[in-house]
Amino acid sequence: MIEQLDQLYQDALTTLETAASTAVLEAWYRDTLGRKGSVQLLTRQVGGLSPEERPAFGKRVNEVKEALQQAYDGRAEHLKLAEIEAAIARDTLDVTLPGRSTTHGNLHVATKTLREIYKIWADMGFQVFRSRDVETDEYNFELLNIPQHHPARDMWDTFHTLTPGVILRTHTSPGQIHAMRTYAPEAIRVILPGMCYRYEQITARSEIQFHQVEGLAVGKNITFADLKGTLTSFARRMFGEQRKVRFRANYFPFTEPSAEMDVECILCNGNGCNVCKHSGWLEILGCGMVHPNVFRNGGYDPEEYSGYAFGMGPERIAMLKYGIEDIRYFWGNDLRFLEQF
Ligand SMILES: [Zn+2]
Known part of the structure; x- marks a missing residue:
């Protein structure tokens, strides 16, 4: 089960690296660390382990959770900055573009x-x-x-x-x-x-x-x-x-x-x-x-x-x-x- 957990950890990290938007990132969090996420689901299987195996597994689960949380926070920060930069680039004022003319009223004939x-x-x-x-x-x-x-x-x-x-x-x-x-x-x-x-x-x-x-x-x-x-x-x-x-x-x-x-x-x-x-x-x-x-x-x-x-x-x-x-x-x-x- 620890191998399964480690495999899950590696897969989750790989997916996280490819999350290119806040929306994808939030979906990743829900599917991985959320209350019904894959880590949580695996943790519930602890009942199937022998009493001797349980402490090591529990310890490893906590390590994985913490590591994934850190990876998530890092990725979130990175994406936020990228999105701000993109917004700034998009909203840059191009002073060489022709202006929009305003509509003027005029006098009745x-x-x-x-x-x-x-x-x-x-x-x-x-x-x-x-x-x-x-x-x-x-x-x-x-x-x-x-x-x-x-x-x-x-x-x-x-x-x-x-x-x-x-x-x-x-x-x-x-x-x-x-x-x-x-x-x-x-x-x-x-x-x-x-x-x-x-x-x-x-x-x-x-x-x-x-x-x-x-x-x-x-x-x-x-x-x-x-x-x-x-x-x-x-x-x-x-x-x-x-x-x-x-x-x-x-x-x-x-x-x-x-x-x-x-x-x-x-x-x-x-x-x-x-x-x-x-x-x-x-x-x-x-x-x-x-x-x-x-x-x-x-x-x-x-x-x-x-x-x-x-x-x-x-x-x-x-x-x-x-x-x-x-x-x-x-x-x-x-x-x-x-x-x-
Ligand atoms: Zn005439």
């Missing part, structure tokens, strides 16, 4: 267009005047020369609130009255940007919400020529120095006379394409001289002061500029669209 418009008007001496999205019927219509039952109200389909007379503004024009009631007439060179809301069927061409940038300039002796000059300058800064513009007569209740401004098509340079419907022109804003009634409602004397107002749609401008065919993309939150700008 409507915000970009708005900022472009703000910058141009700021360069021309206009400051931003903001007013609220929720308005009264009085500010949104009546003070802008659109009384109750006026047929022009049909131009704006309105979102009403549960509070009578309180609506979502259908245009940024009520800001004109707020600005006039806030500033002295000589100080008015403002643009009034903001979201507007209309109760409309949502289609590729119309949305229930969209931005507008309104503008207002007031002073003594401001004429229609000032309006034309300023808006032409804006169009050239926005769409290019050589860009041609034209004004067409129109009707708005809060300006008189009123006009719409077209720019030479920015996609085909006036040669005719699908976007300009082969006319060579794109309508980009409405404008006119402030109506005397609006001046009176703002607290200014129309006999003393004159001025012009205009309004444009940044989303419409962005659609023309980038060839966006469907206005629903703007508020659809589709990254495939938004990431293109």
Whole structure:
């Protein structure tokens, strides 16, 4: 039995030397020195020995156990160091590899267009005047020369609130009255940007919400020529120095006379394409001289002061500029669209 024990000892040592991972090592320990391991199993056979043989066998078992335990500890230490070294080698930073780029967010195309418009008007001496999205019927219509039952109200389909007379503004024009009631007439060179809301069927061409940038300039002796000059300058800064513009007569209740401004098509340079419907022109804003009634409602004397107002749609401008065919993309939150700008 002592020979059997010695053979087991030798075999166990050989196997231990080849244990190449902590997992294999633990399995070796379980099979050899564990409670149901081979050494333990052999020890239980001590009952089959004669009383004289037992002490020598017991002594040898203890020696073998101790030697194997030592061999195991040594091997475990060795493997642990090897694994740490391997981990260090694996995690070494290779500074010559290309880095991972981080994903950057970017501005919404409507915000970009708005900022472009703000910058141009700021360069021309206009400051931003903001007013609220929720308005009264009085500010949104009546003070802008659109009384109750006026047929022009049909131009704006309105979102009403549960509070009578309180609506979502259908245009940024009520800001004109707020600005006039806030500033002295000589100080008015403002643009009034903001979201507007209309109760409309949502289609590729119309949305229930969209931005507008309104503008207002007031002073003594401001004429229609000032309006034309300023808006032409804006169009050239926005769409290019050589860009041609034209004004067409129109009707708005809060300006008189009123006009719409077209720019030479920015996609085909006036040669005719699908976007300009082969006319060579794109309508980009409405404008006119402030109506005397609006001046009176703002607290200014129309006999003393004159001025012009205009309004444009940044989303419409962005659609023309980038060839966006469907206005629903703007508020659809589709990254495939938004990431293109
Ligand atoms: Zn065109």
